[in-house]
Amino acid sequence: MKKKIKIKINGKSNIIEDKTYLSVLLRDLKVPLRKVAIELNRKIVDKKKLNKIFLKTNDKLEIVHFIGGG
Amino acid sequence: MTQDKLVISKKKFKSRLIVGTGKYRNMSECAKAIKISGAEIVTVAVRRVNITDKKKPLLMDFIDPKKITYLPNTAGCFNSQEALRTLRLAREIGGWKLVKLEVLGDKKNLFPEMIETLNSTEILTKEGFEVMVYCNDDPLMAKRLENAGAAAIMPLAAPIGSGLGILNKVNIEIIRKQTKLPVIIDAGLGQASDATIAMELGCDGVLVNTAIAKAKKPFVMAEAFKNAVIAGRQSYLSGRIEKKLMGNPSSPKKGII
Numbered sequence: 001m002k003k004k005i006k007i008k009i010n011g012k013s014n015i016i017e018d019k020t021y022l023s024v025l026l027r028d029l030k031v032p033l034r035k036v037a038i039e040l041n042r043k044i045v046d047k048k049k050l051n052k053i054f055l056k057t058n059d060k061l062e063i064v065h066f067i068g069g070g
Numbered sequence: 071m072t073q074d075k076l077v078i079s080k081k082k083f084k085s086r087l088i089v090g091t092g093k094y095r096n097m098s099e100c101a102k103a104i105k106i107s108g109a110e111i112v113t114v115a116v117r118r119v120n121i122t123d124k125k126k127p128l129l130m131d132f133i134d135p136k137k138i139t140y141l142p143n144t145a146g147c148f149n150s151q152e153a154l155r156t157l158r159l160a161r162e163i164g165g166w167k168l169v170k171l172e173v174l175g176d177k178k179n180l181f182p183e184m185i186e187t188l189n190s191t192e193i194l195t196k197e198g199f200e201v202m203v204y205c206n207d208d209p210l211m212a213k214r215l216e217n218a219g220a221a222a223i224m225p226l227a228a229p230i231g232s233g234l235g236i237l238n239k240v241n242i243e244i245i246r247k248q249t250k251l252p253v254i255i256d257a258g259l260g261q262a263s264d265a266t267i268a269m270e271l272g273c274d275g276v277l278v279n280t281a282i283a284k285a286k287k288p289f290v291m292a293e294a295f296k297n298a299v300i301a302g303r304q305s306y307l308s309g310r311i312e313k314k315l316m317g318n319p320s321s322p323k324k325g326i327i
Contacts, residue, residue: 010118030124037116037162042155044162062118064159066129068100069115069145070090070230070257070279 005057016055023050026063036065074307076275078252079168079200079221081139083110086269087299088141088254090279091115091129094288101132103282107292113143113170113277116156116163135164141202143170148177150186154193161199168221169194170256172204180230180257184211188218195219204256207241209248216249223251224277227268228258231280235264239271246272262291262298269302270310 003018009029016025022045026033038045039062045053055061076083089109094100104112112133120126133140142160144153150173157169171190175183182205194201195218202222203215212223225245228234235258236242246253252274259265265276278295285291 009121029121031119031121032128035128035130035163036119037159039155039159044158047162062159063121064116064163065119066114066140066142066160066163067117068091068094068097068129069117069143070092070113 005055007055007057007059007061009061010063018057019054021051022053022055022061025055025061026050029063031063032065036063038063074303076252078202081168083139084108085110085296085299086275086303087265087295088113088275088277089282089292089295090143090277091133092145092279093283097127097129097132099288100283103288103292104133104138106289106296107282108296109138111139111141113141113145113279115143115145116160139168140164140166141168141170142166144172146174147172148174148183150190150193153186153190157194157199158197167198168200168202170202170204170224182206182226184208188214191215191218191220202254207238207245209241209244212245213248216251220251222254222274223249224254224256226257227255227264230257232258233260233281234258235260236267236271239267242268242273243271262294265295265298266302266305269299270306272306275299 004015005018007014033047041060076086085108087107087109088111089104089107090113091100144156147153147156153173160166173183173186173190174180191201191203200221202224203220204224205211207225227236254275254277255268255273256277259278259281268276282288282291
């Protein structure tokens, strides 16, 4: 069995498999990539490089999009 | 009037009314109000995606960013760091360079924190953003924003969401006269006539959210604001008569029986 790690996605704790690629996680979460921006540990992630980045324990992931606002 | 366009950072817009997309009952109501208002630019906020409820509708499904210009806004940011982070993320979503900077200083009156706003304007401009800046109605600070590279000056009429209308017409007129940048009244309008007054003062446009979204009949109010902005602009361009203390009859005196 693969090792599990704890990461934070949009401020909430999540348990995922160790060395999950960011592209795989976002696909599993059904995130519409063209409509979001992604930040990993406060750094913006180039959406072209999602399949080159894997997640480590205590990583903090932020996925944002546009909503109604003034 | 067909040639009279709102120009922001070399982009041309027919409508001088910018509307916010917040506070509507739902997204379809918001989309319909925008359509009726004729607005070509809408402000949007950057927030976390709800990853647990994937069925939640997305703003982009209702308002097509290819047809309507999205103006990412830093509403809710209380310091420069938060505002910069928000706009860098907004640019990442789809290459948005034209943004609205709003750094608030007080949670109750929602007045802008101008020192942080000025610093953020400088940084964002250097990073290649075209920054429309929400600010107070202070001509000196407006000048400093212009010198820092702002793309548009957006002075408040009154506190955000207050509906009080333009509180300091003189300052707005001074800001308009001293700058070549577009001046867009942002925040505090309550009714359509407030927009007309803004346009008659020479402003290049107005930004309205609460006054439309929270009106009892938002669609009717959206149309009222559309017409009010057009009326105000026409009135400004047509050259009003001088104000006189005494009466001046409209009918000739000659030939009175």
